[in-house]
Amino acid sequence: MPLHIKASDQAGIQGNAIFDPVGTKEYIKTAFIHDGWQSNIPIPAPFMGTIDFAKAGIIIEIQFSNYPFLLNNTLRSELLFKAKTEFVGYPTNLLILVTKALMFPASNSTLYYEQAVKQLTALAKYQIFDVPIRLVGLFEQQNTTVPIIWTDYSKRYSRTVNTRVSRQCQIIAGRSARSRCLLNLL
Numbered sequence: 001m002p003l004h005i006k007a008s009d010q011a012g013i014q015g016n017a018i019f020d021p022v023g024t025k026e027y028i029k030t031a032f033i034h035d036g037w038q039s040n041i042p043i044p045a046p047f048m049g050t051i052d053f054a055k056a057g058i059i060i061e062i063q064f065s066n067y068p069f070l071l072n073n074t075l076r077s078e079l080l081f082k083a084k085t086e087f088v089g090y091p092t093n094l095l096i097l098v099t100k101a102l103m104f105p106a107s108n109s110t111l112y113y114e115q116a117v118k119q120l121t122a123l124a125k126y127q128i129f130d131v132p133i134r135l136v137g138l139f140e141q142q143n144t145t146v147p148i149i150w151t152d153y154s155k156r157y158s159r160t161v162n163t164r165v166s167r168q169c170q171i172i173a174g175r176s177a178r179s180r181c182l183l184n185l186l
Contacts, residue, residue, distance in 0.1 A: 001028070002146070002148055003140060003148045003149070003171075003183075004020040005017045005148050005149070005150055005169070006018060006023070006152065006153065009156050016105065017169070017183040018104070018105045018106050018107060019100055019105065021100075021106075021110070022159050025052075025062050025064060029052075029053075032053050036055060038053065038087070039052065039053050043080070044085065047076060047079060047080065047085070054087035055090075056090050057093040058094045058095075059094070061077070061095065061097050062098045063098065064099065070097070070119055074097070074120070074123070074129060077133075078129045078131045080092040080131075081093065082131075093131075094131070094132050094133075095131050095132070097116065098136045099111050099116050099137060101137050101138060103142065104183075105180045105181070106180075113138070116137075117135065120133060120135060142172070142173040143171065143173055145168050145169065145186065146168070147166065147167075147169075148169040149167075150165045150185070151163070151165075169183050169185055169186060170186060171183060
């Protein structure tokens with residue numbers, strides 16, 4: 001999968017390349033639908049919302065939004081698991097969460113993989129959840145050149161694409177193990 005990035009519109013880093021959650025999720029959705037997954041499935045009452053993807057008892061949540069939504073998605077999935085809620089003909093029996101790694105520059109307060117590991121580990125320690133959870137992190141090799149898709153959206157928080165261009169990007173390691181990588185467009 002190419003790395004999807006966009007220009008930041010946040011004060012202090014405007015124009016800098018950051019992770020594009022909309023483009024990334026769109027790419028993942030196209031691939032999953034091609035492989036027979038159902039998407040955007042309404043959750044039956046009394047629960048609310050939609051499930052990103054479901055197939056054969058597995059539900060997948062793509063978690064690129066703010067970090068508090070991790071607990072929302074896991075608690076909701078626990079309730080669906082305990083209620084044996086069916087999606088596409090199978091009861092819920094596994095949750096897969098997909099998130100990006102810390103290495104990618106991103107909008108403020110968005111969840112990253114390393115943070116999700118810590119939160120889910122703490123929850124597992126106290127046996128909060130029974131639903132099996134698999135956490136998947138999106139990473140890229142540092143100090144390499146990778147294909148990217150640069151998307152320009154019509155306005156902040158929009159999903160309307162003005163332009164989408166394929167390019168190359170150099171991923172340069174941050175100054176420390178806890179710092180994010182730099183994305184240099186080529």
